[in-house]
Amino acid sequence: MPSGTLQLTGVTKNYGARRVLDDVSFSVAAGRLTGFVGGNGAGKTTTMRIVLGLLSSDGGEITLGGAPLTADARRQFGYMPEERGLYPKMKVLEQVVYLARLHGLTKADAVEKATALLTELGLGERLNDNLEALSLGNQQRAQIAASLVHDPEVLILDEPFSGLDPLAVETVAAVLQERASRGVSVLFSSHQLDVVERLCDDLVIIAAGTIRAAGPRDRLREEHSAPRWELESSGDVGWLRDEPGVTVIDFEGGNAIFDAEDPAIAQRVLRRALDGGDVAHFAPQHPSLSQIFKEVIQ
Template sequence: MLRLDGIHRSYGDRLVLDDVNFGVERGRLTGFVGGNGAGKTTTMRIILGVLTPDSGEVTMDGRPLDAEGRRAFGYMPEERGLYPKMRVAEQLTYLARLHGYDRGVADRRARELLESLDLGERADDNLEDLSLGNQQRVQIAASLVHDPEVLILDEPFSGLDPMAVDTVVGVLTERAARGVPVLFSSHQLDVVERLCDDVVVIAGGQVRAAGGREELRERYAEPRYEISSAGDMGWLRAEPGVQVVDFAGGWALFDADEETAQRVVRTAISQAPLLEFTPVRPTLAEIFRDIVRDESETSGTAAGEAPAPDLNEQHETIEEPVR
């Protein structure tokens, strides 16, 4: 397991990471989510040894990480850092050779990886001749070409269309199935929800929640129900213990404890035929908003903390056409 314990980091007088603790287990995909400025990239750079924490420790399987151990890591930064005028396969081959592969093996690995990412036909094109979405996939290939033992990805799905997202998800899932710990950050919470086994939520430099996806649902979700009746449900607004979230005539979405919800059902049946009653599972975006809002209300917004992202905003995921 990759583990962070007691990580603190400041820039001057500004505390950026405050007692960060979480683990990334082998064979599991861990989503790292938070608003801009929450501390995700700083945390990743500390894992990689690019930055040094003021205090705390990063370990792998219980042993402190050193430069040699980190050579086995694969990393994709949010900013593109490859050579635009260099051929794609040649570039990946070069990176694999830096990790000790001979030219023949390195070239074969590069081309096989490009095929798995649906870029085989572009292997001998210059990077700058690819669309931005395809360049993003090459960045992902660069993090994988040396067969890393740990994978750290910063916004890997940025700029990818839905088909490309599915392709990348398949590659990452295959790596996790081999026992590789995979940590990635993303603002696209629908992708995180679909892909991840575990989720770490960070805000204001502090880990607000960490655990399995379903565990977080159970821990943080408010009991919510959907009800539909042949009659008007307007009476529900006055029911004690009920908070109506949304309402439209004979349909309502409401929060209540289990006992109150059952009372609502009995009342609805007594007034008109009941068409539907079901618990509603919260999305990761809803849980994220609730966690960050509750922490802010409890402790106040941390100094220097950026606001959480607008999760109702539709993030752009359309890939440019291939030229």
């Protein structure tokens, strides 16, 4: 069974006089998808490699379920690096079976699990093809299968959607969501902010080696929301321009986007709109992940 939350606290890393990670702290909860975003060189891959024990840190602590992270615990991790690391002249199924055997599975279990997983990822008809015969997107699917075949408790994926077409993105996303539903802790990095925003439960934003924002996606959207509202009404709302405490951002007929610092003002606008016609939609406007990202890294 999954061992609980993966917690990083105060992790630092130096290369000579240059500090590449500075007091990095965030958590990856069991049963949740955590999106890890940042520009090139921000520190994502370095952080992941420290969690996996591939790099040592210069300070801080990493725990799993409240206990120090050990080599034995890391054997229950699944990892997909950004760089493709599979053998190009090996058959797809043979390769994933081989990696499953390294994790201690019997040959029969390894074949069964590898076949089912590759089929789930859309490679059921390519099991006996050499990896180099696959498209880059299908090679990416095979690499994801390699990270999952031993049923890891914690899954760490560096750019898993790179090179995938939209259909393949949906296939891989469904697999990750299914693993999270089993209680697996999933941390993945991606430059595709629209995919991260749609898929993840929690967000971690890193820039220049420091964490700029971390927490549940919806909470971060609320925290970084401007006092902006959307109104869709059957009546004309031109009167909004003269409403005290309101700044109109966009306006057309019965539809408007406006700022109102005080929620009481927004409610006053809603009551007046209802007096003038039917209101189809009235809600605060939340920023996209792209907007939050730009705001916090400045």
